[in-house]
Amino acid sequence: MSTVTTSKSLSEIIGSFSSATFNEALDSRKHAVEILETKGLPAGKNEEYRFTPITRAIENVFTWKTESAPSSITSIDPFLIEGLDANVIVFVNGKYSESLSRIVSPESEVSIKSLREAFNSNIEAVNTNFNTLVNPEADSFAALNTAFWQDGLFVHVPASTRVEKPIVILHLNDAIQHQVIAHTRLLIILETGSKLSVIEKFHTTGEQASLHTFTEEIEVKENAALEYCKVQNDTGKAYQVINTNIRQADSSRVDTFTLTLGGQIIRNNFAITIAGEKCESHFNGLYMLNGNTLADNHTVVDHQKPNSFSNEMYKGVLDGNSKGVFNGKIFVRPQAQKTNAFQSNRNIALSPSSTINTKPQLEIWADDVKCSHGCTIGQLDEEAMFYLQSRGIDKSTAQGMMLYAFTAETLNTISNEVVKEYVDSLISERLHKNF
Amino acid sequence: MSKDNQLLEELTSREYEHGWNVALETDSAPKGLNEDIVRFISERKNEPEWMLEWRLKAFRLWSKMTEPKWPNVTYPAINYQDIIYYSAPKQSAKPKNLEDVDPELIKTFEKLGISLTEQKRLTGVAVDAVIDSVSVATTFKEKLGELGIIFCSFSEAVREHPDLIKKYLGSVVPMSDNYFAALNSAVFSDGSFCYIPKGVRCPMELSTYFRINAANTGQFERTLIVAEEGSYVSYLEGCTAPMRDENQLHAAVVEIYAMKDAHVKYSTVQNWYPGDKEGKGGIYNFVTKRALCAGDNSKVSWTQVETGSAITWKYPSCVLKGDNSSGEFYSVAVTNNLQQADTGTKMIHIGKNTKSRIVSKGISAGRSQNSYRGQVHIMKRAEGSRNFSQCDSLLMGDQCGAHTFPYIDVENSTSKVEHEATTSKIGEDQIFYCQQRGIDEESAVALIVNGYAKEVLNQLPMEFAVEAQKLLALTLEGSVG
Numbered sequence: 001m002s003t004v005t006t007s008k009s010l011s012e013i014i015g016s017f018s019s020a021t022f023n024e025a026l027d028s029r030k031h032a033v034e035i036l037e038t039k040g041l042p043a044g045k046n047e048e049y050r051f052t053p054i055t056r057a058i059e060n061v062f063t064w065k066t067e068s069a070p071s072s073i074t075s076i077d078p079f080l081i082e083g084l085d086a087n088v089i090v091f092v093n094g095k096y097s098e099s100l101s102r103i104v105s106p107e108s109e110v111s112i113k114s115l116r117e118a119f120n121s122n123i124e125a126v127n128t129n130f131n132t133l134v135n136p137e138a139d140s141f142a143a144l145n146t147a148f149w150q151d152g153l154f155v156h157v158p159a160s161t162r163v164e165k166p167i168v169i170l171h172l173n174d175a176i177q178h179q180v181i182a183h184t185r186l187l188i189i190l191e192t193g194s195k196l197s198v199i200e201k202f203h204t205t206g207e208q209a210s211l212h213t214f215t216e217e218i219e220v221k222e223n224a225a226l227e228y229c230k231v232q233n234d235t236g237k238a239y240q241v242i243n244t245n246i247r248q249a250d251s252s253r254v255d256t257f258t259l260t261l262g263g264q265i266i267r268n269n270f271a272i273t274i275a276g277e278k279c280e281s282h283f284n285g286l287y288m289l290n291g292n293t294l295a296d297n298h299t300v301v302d303h304q305k306p307n308s309f310s311n312e313m314y315k316g317v318l319d320g321n322s323k324g325v326f327n328g329k330i331f332v333r334p335q336a337q338k339t340n341a342f343q344s345n346r347n348i349a350l351s352p353s354s355t356i357n358t359k360p361q362l363e364i365w366a367d368d369v370k371c372s373h374g375c376t377i378g379q380l381d382e383e384a385m386f387y388l389q390s391r392g393i394d395k396s397t398a399q400g401m402m403l404y405a406f407t408a409e410t411l412n413t414i415s416n417e418v419v420k421e422y423v424d425s426l427i428s429e430r431l432h433k434n435f
Numbered sequence: 436m437s438k439d440n441q442l443l444e445e446l447t448s449r450e451y452e453h454g455w456n457v458a459l460e461t462d463s464a465p466k467g468l469n470e471d472i473v474r475f476i477s478e479r480k481n482e483p484e485w486m487l488e489w490r491l492k493a494f495r496l497w498s499k500m501t502e503p504k505w506p507n508v509t510y511p512a513i514n515y516q517d518i519i520y521y522s523a524p525k526q527s528a529k530p531k532n533l534e535d536v537d538p539e540l541i542k543t544f545e546k547l548g549i550s551l552t553e554q555k556r557l558t559g560v561a562v563d564a565v566i567d568s569v570s571v572a573t574t575f576k577e578k579l580g581e582l583g584i585i586f587c588s589f590s591e592a593v594r595e596h597p598d599l600i601k602k603y604l605g606s607v608v609p610m611s612d613n614y615f616a617a618l619n620s621a622v623f624s625d626g627s628f629c630y631i632p633k634g635v636r637c638p639m640e641l642s643t644y645f646r647i648n649a650a651n652t653g654q655f656e657r658t659l660i661v662a663e664e665g666s667y668v669s670y671l672e673g674c675t676a677p678m679r680d681e682n683q684l685h686a687a688v689v690e691i692y693a694m695k696d697a698h699v700k701y702s703t704v705q706n707w708y709p710g711d712k713e714g715k716g717g718i719y720n721f722v723t724k725r726a727l728c729a730g731d732n733s734k735v736s737w738t739q740v741e742t743g744s745a746i747t748w749k750y751p752s753c754v755l756k757g758d759n760s761s762g763e764f765y766s767v768a769v770t771n772n773l774q775q776a777d778t779g780t781k782m783i784h785i786g787k788n789t790k791s792r793i794v795s796k797g798i799s800a801g802r803s804q805n806s807y808r809g810q811v812h813i814m815k816r817a818e819g820s821r822n823f824s825q826c827d828s829l830l831m832g833d834q835c836g837a838h839t840f841p842y843i844d845v846e847n848s849t850s851k852v853e854h855e856a857t858t859s860k861i862g863e864d865q866i867f868y869c870q871q872r873g874i875d876e877e878s879a880v881a882l883i884v885n886g887y888a889k890e891v892l893n894q895l896p897m898e899f900a901v902e903a904q905k906l907l908a909l910t911l912e913g914s915v916g
Contacts, residue, residue: 047505318848334833334834337833347845349845349847349848350848351848352815352847352848352849353815354848355844355845355846356843356844356845357842357843357844357845358843358844359840359841359842359843360839360841360854360856361838361839361840361841362828362837362838362839362856362858363836363838363839364828364830364836364837364838364858365835365836366830366833367830367831367832367833367835367860368833368860369830369858369859369860370857370858370859371857371858371859372855372856372857372858373839373854373855373856374853374854374855374856375841375843375852375853375854375855376851376852376853376854377843377845377850377851377852377853378850378851378852378853379848379849379851
């Protein structure tokens with residue numbers, strides 16, 4: 001059950017840490033290095049990374065370095081969502097790019113800063129909130145990220161403010177000439193009664209491999225509402241470990257959607273802590289994989305207070321040699337009476353060499369609750385396929401229609417029509433081209 | 436609410452019914468475990484050399500292993516050197532028939548409600564009784580012998596059917612399987628062996644009754660069932676132990692080998708002493724049970740009612756190797772006071788068109804923790820396989836916990852797997868409905884719990900269904916969540 005890798009890479013990684021290059025939030029960085037020293041990176045036997053050999057990839061694929069690779073990206077147009085009027089924040093190889101970014105919302109609505117800049121200008125909200133929602137002890141990749149983050153984003157929405165235009169965060173990795181290793185952070189604070197929509201996109205260009213660790217902390221205060229959408233449509237040599245941590249206070253609402261279409265190994269650790277009463281969270285996910293992609297969604301909903309509602313729906317379509325891993329944990333603490341928590345994970349396997357590993361998990365300590373989970377693994381309904389074909393629709397179109405119907409439900413958590421259309425077009429493209 | 440509390444109080448203060456201790460003289464090994472103890476056990480049992488070698492090999496393996504820590508249970512570290520590994524009721528000579536058996540022993544079984552005497556002919560159950568790990572009596576041997584069925588104690592089988600034992604011992608649960616299986620392989624003292632020849636349908640239920648009587652002992656029995664082509668057997672197992680302050684270890688191994696077209700039904704009502712309401716004493720029940728559906732169209736079905744033990748940790752599993760073979764698992768696990776249960780099943784689909792079905796009902800009350808942990812693994816070549824799992828948890832009281840850990844791994848695209856789980860308490864509306872119709876609260880709860888567990892209880896053979904229902908009622912009547 002050992003989780004410690006004693007390989008050369010780990011000592012190399014730890015050895016590369018120097019206080020001189022990483023001066024912001026130094027204490028938390030040093031602490032994270034200590035965690036790495038004792039815990040190492042998760043090895044094959046580690047329960048949480050049983051199916052996801054990302055440590056092996058780091059050892060075999062990447063040459064560890066801490067400085068950002070140079071980039072030649074000059075235009076972000078191909079990565080934008082057409083027709084969406086939004087703030088666009090661009091990170092290139094882990095560095096915030098001021099020249100490519102474009103902030104359109106007024107400062108009174110939302111304050112958007114690079115995390116390094118926020119630390120350097122000694123903003124109190126950053127000092128007090130940074131690294132409070134993520135637990136580097138629990139996940140060694142969060143520790144790795146906490147130790148080595150190069151830059152990040154700080155977003156602060158004042159009380160009772162509705163941010164009209166969404167924030168699009170583009171994570172671009174320019175791997176045309178060099179391998180890219182990037183570590184970025186995000187800290188969002190939604191004050192009481194505020195509202196914000198965030199869209200994240202991940203792109204690697206070029207043929208080289210990229211490794212991206214990303215840690216997000218989002219504080220949603222009383223009566224605030226967050227809409228969050230993540231699109232992972234990366235190249236076949238992209239490795240990602242993303243830790244998303246959201247905390248909800250009383251009567252807040254969170255709607256999230258995670259779409260995973262490509263990459264080599266994509267690992268999403270997605271945790272929602274319901275620390276207030278009468279909260280509502282809906283979080284959906286969709287993974288449509290082919291080739292050798294491995295997508296691993298580990299989600300946690302932690303109900304700590306009574307009278308809240310959570311609904312989780314993750315769906316998967318697997319083709320080629322792809323692997324889909326799902327682990328959903330629902331915790332209901334003793335005080336969290338009258339909790340309603342639902343979870344479902346449904347998968348369709350299209351190819352005989354695809355693999356699905358799913359582990360829905362309920363841990364309940366309160367008695368007056370309604371909790372359920374369900375998961376299925378199966379194929380398209382043969383009778384429905386026959387019905388469509390008997391009406392002159394060819395097999396691949398019929399399959400596309402059926403799969404489209406299967407996936408459409410997960411898009412319910414997106415309210416912005418432009419974003420929804422964009423996501424929809426990505427799904428249709430995948431259905432028509434690649435399956 | 437005060438009535439609920441009162442009822443809960445009543446429930447949690449109920450005492451263990453089978454907690455008496457009969458003064459039996461025993462022949463015991465000294466405390467501790469080393470190669471000499473293994474030799475001592477083997478010698479006491481007059482075992483042939485190969486058996487001793489097998490045990491020693493297991494012991495050496497065990498010494499290198501470490502105790503697994505992954506289950507969702509907590510208990511103080513077990514000192515394996517502080518356990519007596521062999522304890523046998525003292526008898527001057529091996530009894531030839533029931534009249535020769537120590538009357539104290541017979542009394543023990545009468546208290547348990549199992550009569551080893553001729554009355555059992557009426558119910559038609561053949562019983563092998565195991566006290567403190569030693570088989571003391573087996574009934575109906577001759578009648579079974581006429582059909583070619585072998586049903587005897589394990590040590591007898593080692594002496595009289597060495598070829599069968601050599602062939603099948605460890606074939607389903609190898610000694611290296613896990614820590615407790617290795618320990619059992621080294622020190623197992625007795626158990627039951629059952630062999631059903633080709634094409635024979637066993638005419639009666641076969642039953643083993645286990646009881647730990649002596650203090651400070653661990654019980655390590657081994658059951659081996661071999662069902663030849665086209666045979667059928669229904670096998671029952673029950674267990675009790677006296678009340679003791681210290682914890683006792685029970686690490687058994689059950690192996691079932693089913694060949695082509697064979698059908699084995701295995702039912703357990705586990706009622707080891709669960710400890711008192713402060714969690715003092717009680718049995719640690721760490722058991723490895725596995726069935727191998729080796730032949731095509733074979734079928735194994737596990738049914739368990741778990742009400743006892745301080746800690747239960749077991750996963751009766753099916754390895755579905757033969758094409759079209761099927762495995763079933765029906766379980767009711769009830770925990771109360773400070774009991775902890777981590778139980779479930781594993782269904783490993785290897786053959787084509789294999790089917791499995793899991794129905795698990797957990798009920799937690801008091802301050803207990805009840806976990807379902809299961810795995811459904813469909814291998815690449817197990818095309819067209821099918822699994823359905825349902826695991827429901829019922830919570831009574833606000834200090835208990837219910838946990839579900841299902842692992843589902845599918846490696847092909849022609850199989851269908853469905854899993855669903857719910858956690859809830861007994862609905863106020865359900866109770867209200869019953870009360871409206873003149874059923875008092877207590878009976879309403881009994882009715883609802885019974886209905887909740889019905890699907891599993893229905894799988895039990897008659898003889899056990901009665902006991903199981905009684906046990907359920909005893910543990911849970913009057914408790915309203």
